[in-house]
Amino acid sequence: MAAQETVDQKYVYDFSEGNKDLKDLLGGKGANLAEMTNLGLPVPPGFTITTEACQAYLATGREPDGLAGQIEAHLESLERAMGKRLGDPQDPLLVSVRSGAKFSMPGMMETVLNVGLNDQSVVGLSAQAGGNDRFAWDSYRRLIQMFGKTVCEVPGEEFEQALDKAKSARGTTNDLDLDADDLRGLVEAYKKIFLKHTGREFPQQPREQLDLAIRAVFESWNAERAVLYRRQERIPADLGTAVNVVTMVFGNLGPDSGTGVAFTRDPASGAQGIYGDYLANAQGEDVVAGIRNTVPLQELEQLDKASYDELLGIMARLEEHYRDLCDIEFTIERGKLWMLQTRVGKRTAAAAFVIAGQLVDEGLIDLDEALHRVNGAQLAQLMFPRFQLDHEFHPVATGIGASPGAASGTVVFTSARAVELAAEGKSVILVRRETNPDDLNGMIAAKGILTSRGGKTSHAAVVARGMGKTCVSGADEIDVNVPAKRFTVAGQTVNEGDVVSIDGTTGKVYLGEVPVMPSEVVQYFEGSLDPEHIDNALVRAVHRIMTHADGKRRLAVRTNADTGADAARARRFGAEGIGLCRTEHMFLGDRRELVERLILARAEGEREAALAALLPLQRADFEEIFREMDGLPVTVRLIDPPLHEFLPPLEQLAVNVAVAQERGEDVAKEEALLAAVRRMHEENPMLGLRGVRLGLVIPGLFAMQVRAIAEAAVTCARGGGVAKPEIMVPLVGAVQELETVRAEAEKIIAEVVGDSGVEVLIGTMIEVPRAALTAGQIAEAAEFFSFGTNDLTQMGWGFSRDDVEGAFFWRYLELGIFGISPFESIDRDGVGRLVRIAAEEGRAARPGLKLGVCGEHGGDPDSVHFFHEVGLDYVSCSPFRVPVARLEAGRAVVETGGSDSR
Numbered sequence: 001m002a003a004q005e006t007v008d009q010k011y012v013y014d015f016s017e018g019n020k021d022l023k024d025l026l027g028g029k030g031a032n033l034a035e036m037t038n039l040g041l042p043v044p045p046g047f048t049i050t051t052e053a054c055q056a057y058l059a060t061g062r063e064p065d066g067l068a069g070q071i072e073a074h075l076e077s078l079e080r081a082m083g084k085r086l087g088d089p090q091d092p093l094l095v096s097v098r099s100g101a102k103f104s105m106p107g108m109m110e111t112v113l114n115v116g117l118n119d120q121s122v123v124g125l126s127a128q129a130g131g132n133d134r135f136a137w138d139s140y141r142r143l144i145q146m147f148g149k150t151v152c153e154v155p156g157e158e159f160e161q162a163l164d165k166a167k168s169a170r171g172t173t174n175d176l177d178l179d180a181d182d183l184r185g186l187v188e189a190y191k192k193i194f195l196k197h198t199g200r201e202f203p204q205q206p207r208e209q210l211d212l213a214i215r216a217v218f219e220s221w222n223a224e225r226a227v228l229y230r231r232q233e234r235i236p237a238d239l240g241t242a243v244n245v246v247t248m249v250f251g252n253l254g255p256d257s258g259t260g261v262a263f264t265r266d267p268a269s270g271a272q273g274i275y276g277d278y279l280a281n282a283q284g285e286d287v288v289a290g291i292r293n294t295v296p297l298q299e300l301e302q303l304d305k306a307s308y309d310e311l312l313g314i315m316a317r318l319e320e321h322y323r324d325l326c327d328i329e330f331t332i333e334r335g336k337l338w339m340l341q342t343r344v345g346k347r348t349a350a351a352a353f354v355i356a357g358q359l360v361d362e363g364l365i366d367l368d369e370a371l372h373r374v375n376g377a378q379l380a381q382l383m384f385p386r387f388q389l390d391h392e393f394h395p396v397a398t399g400i401g402a403s404p405g406a407a408s409g410t411v412v413f414t415s416a417r418a419v420e421l422a423a424e425g426k427s428v429i430l431v432r433r434e435t436n437p438d439d440l441n442g443m444i445a446a447k448g449i450l451t452s453r454g455g456k457t458s459h460a461a462v463v464a465r466g467m468g469k470t471c472v473s474g475a476d477e478i479d480v481n482v483p484a485k486r487f488t489v490a491g492q493t494v495n496e497g498d499v500v501s502i503d504g505t506t507g508k509v510y511l512g513e514v515p516v517m518p519s520e521v522v523q524y525f526e527g528s529l530d531p532e533h534i535d536n537a538l539v540r541a542v543h544r545i546m547t548h549a550d551g552k553r554r555l556a557v558r559t560n561a562d563t564g565a566d567a568a569r570a571r572r573f574g575a576e577g578i579g580l581c582r583t584e585h586m587f588l589g590d591r592r593e594l595v596e597r598l599i600l601a602r603a604e605g606e607r608e609a610a611l612a613a614l615l616p617l618q619r620a621d622f623e624e625i626f627r628e629m630d631g632l633p634v635t636v637r638l639i640d641p642p643l644h645e646f647l648p649p650l651e652q653l654a655v656n657v658a659v660a661q662e663r664g665e666d667v668a669k670e671e672a673l674l675a676a677v678r679r680m681h682e683e684n685p686m687l688g689l690r691g692v693r694l695g696l697v698i699p700g701l702f703a704m705q706v707r708a709i710a711e712a713a714v715t716c717a718r719g720g721g722v723a724k725p726e727i728m729v730p731l732v733g734a735v736q737e738l739e740t741v742r743a744e745a746e747k748i749i750a751e752v753v754g755d756s757g758v759e760v761l762i763g764t765m766i767e768v769p770r771a772a773l774t775a776g777q778i779a780e781a782a783e784f785f786s787f788g789t790n791d792l793t794q795m796g797w798g799f800s801r802d803d804v805e806g807a808f809f810w811r812y813l814e815l816g817i818f819g820i821s822p823f824e825s826i827d828r829d830g831v832g833r834l835v836r837i838a839a840e841e842g843r844a845a846r847p848g849l850k851l852g853v854c855g856e857h858g859g860d861p862d863s864v865h866f867f868h869e870v871g872l873d874y875v876s877c878s879p880f881r882v883p884v885a886r887l888e889a890g891r892a893v894v895e896t897g898g899s900d901s902r
């Protein structure tokens with residue numbers, strides 16, 4: 001998305017010129033300010049400088065040609081409309097300069113309020129406000145503070161300290177107790193701080209203030225914390241931010257003024273109602289920063305009923321217009337309500353489902369749209385366990401359930417300590433009075449976040465919700481002392497290193513570690529909660545949307561399961577078969593002994609004896625799985641890992657041999673094993689003697705497995721069941737390998753199956769790039785393909801997962817070589833292309849070829865969409881991911897505009 005500069009490019013849009021669909025160009029805030037303006041809502045007039053201007057600035061380091069002139073023109077028309085001039089000494093127009101990118105990045109970028117104030121206009125402002133000196137000087141000190149911090153990088157603490165000093169000189173902790181003289185003095189102090197750090201006086205030219213602030217917003221796009229946040233949220237790095245220049249309205253004019261934030265429904269639970277915070281006699285940034293404690297929005301009804309009613313009306317209107325939960329920033333200036341921001345609000349996973357269900361009930365959206373509005377990541381979150389609170393646990397404090405989940409961990413008070421302990425593998429709870437963007441690293445590292453101040457819209461709350469991290473905010477019974485590394489609550493002291501538990505749904509805080517219980521959504525999937533008969537909005541919404549997804553999806557969803565128990569659970573979760581049953585575990589435990597005998601066999605008879613002993617054990621395993629999956633297909637993978645993986649490690653054997661020799665014991669067997677391990681050692685086991693290669697080298701091994709599968713299927717059939725085995729040969733790279741295995745297998749199957757009616761398919765995994773590229777040939781010998789996308793990724797990229805994930809993936813993510821690890825989400829361009837080629841060429845050679853995927857990607861939302869696009873028949877994933885895959889397979893149909901249902 002390189003910035004294109006053309007001579008007469010339009011870089012500035014009046015609010016009346018934009019609309020909500022122009023987020024790419026105007027950013028979310030600008031597009032929605034325009035939308036509200038055009039709806040006729042009370043928005044202070046202003047204009048938006050486009051993201052393209054920002055991109056051009058960031059690419060070249062200077063404002064693009066034409067931008068200055070366009071700003072001038074829009075400023076002039078704004079001044080005409082308002083009948084004031086920017087910074088006019090008698091009657092100044094003041095503006096805010098606000099960042100606003102396509103995706104909201106709460107608190108990440110910069111905003112400067114009160115631009116246009118200087119030593120003269122502060123006097124004019126006071127006069128215009130009826131001689132309200134306090135207000136004028138409060139506004140001026142805010143400008144110097146915000147401008148200094150965000151535009152000129154003056155350390156914010158110095159301003160904070162000066163403010164604290166002014167307050168303690170007054171003997172107060174409330175900024176409202178400062179009078180005009182105090183604030184005038186504070187302005188002087190701030191100016192000195194500004195001069196000390198920048199080497200210049202605070203700029204008195206209004207237009208210079210404006211230009212510098214705009215430039216600072218552009219540059220804030222690349223501030224470290226913004227870069228970090230984008231990476232965490234997977235927001236592309238090249239979008240740039242728009243800049244909104246908005247006429248100031250004042251919530252700090254006195255008790256009949258104020259500012260607040262609101263949600264049209266509860267963003268935590270989705271419940272209908274009025275949710276918000278209000279702060280009288282304050283400017284907007286005070287609410288977010290948690291400077292003073294806010295009151296619930298409902299109290300505005302007593303303070304200013306007219307504004308309250310108007311606000312409720314606007315909220316209802318916005319919900320209907322956006323057909324979704326909206327969040328809102330507003331300011332009341334002497335009884336006049338102004339809308340400063342709206343957007344479709346962030347919400348928790350539970351709220352996403354509940355709200356989607358409600359909006360369907362209200363007739364605002366249909367079920368396809370509801371399906372589109374939830375996602376697999378949210379569903380996965382809802383499948384986490386919650387606290388079990390029946391007995392001795394009593395909360396020591398109750399804050400606001402800002403982001404749900406149940407988290408226990410060691411208390412830490414700084415971001416750095418959180419990162420440190422998390423790196424040691426500890427669960428930590430980051431405890432702060434409130435968080436700010438500098439705490440981001442600690443928040444990422446922490447299991448949960450607990451703050452003593454701030455509401456549902458505080459920085460901690462918003463950021464934690466975005467990360468899907470448990471957060472309790474505003475637990476004001478807690479007294480946090482960061483320097484002393486402790487907090488006190490209910491007469492008790494909690495030190496760094498102690499354990500606490502926080503419930504992000506209820507807002508409750510417990511001392512010690514609280515046990516957890518399973519999620520209701522999981523209980524629903526397991527069949528123990530009946531959605532038709534319980535009063536649980538979440539379970540009902542999940543049920544309704546899942547049912548719709550199942551009706552829509554074309555992809556079948558199977559599970560990866562190696563045992564009857566896993567198979568049974570996955571089936572309850574909706575699995576429609578097994579896509580990958582590994583047989584490795586059937587060689588473990590007390591069966592190792594037999595594998596050792598197999599490996600050490602010198603005469604044919606010994607090997608056959610070992611295999612004959614394994615046969616009934618394997619058969620019993622398969623019988624159990626076929627029983628659980630009665631009527632559904634079960635793909636069994638023949639043994640895949642190198643055999644030496646079943647032997648003890650070299651060092652351990654060497655020690656055993658030495659010790660036994662020392663004692664004079666008989667070491668013949670150990671020595672033979674040791675020799676075998678030495679002989680079988682591989683430099684690159686991943687690329688060694690494994691998969692089909694084993695089957696071709698060790699006589700009778702695959703034959704035994706094939707026989708066990710076929711016999712188990714026949715036993716099932718004879719018992720009245722329906723077994724549908726699909727034998728999968730791993731690691732095939734050439735059709736000849738598969739043909740050789742198939743020839744032997746077919747003979748055994750024919751012999752075992754007889755007239756039992758059992759049908760056994762034979763197919764292969766596609767996990768070696770050569771197999772993908774010769775899929776047309778391989779399909780001649782395969783009734784199905786199952787893409788082993790883990791190995792295909794490893795071999796496609798030429799790296800082994802265990803070696804690389806810790807070693808350099810962070811760097812690749814940092815450099816943008818990966819947007820996301822290719823093991824988490826399929827690499828569409830490379831590995832995905834191999835899948836596509838194999839699917840197309842395989843189907844061309846054999847039209848009925850069954851296609852599936854059995855790597856972990858089968859449960860990854862984005863990958864599921866890809867497999868849908870490629871036209872696979874099914875995905876297979878771990879049991880817990882089955883619901884996620886079902887949901888996403890339905891969403892894939894809705895999002896590609898397909899109406900096809902099975």
Ligand code: ADP
Pocket residue numbers: 044095096097098099106107108111113246247248249250251283284285287288329330331340341
């Ligand atoms: P953020 O994206 O961090 O919320 P905003 O640009 O929305 O930043 O502004 C920060 C605060 O300043 C908000 O509370 C907002 O309502 C307030 N604000 C912004 N512009 C104005 C304005 N023109 N008049 C009054 N308050 C404003």
Ligand code: MG
Pocket residue numbers: 329341
């Ligand atoms: Mg805002």
Ligand code: MG
Pocket residue numbers: 640730767788791
């Ligand atoms: Mg493999």
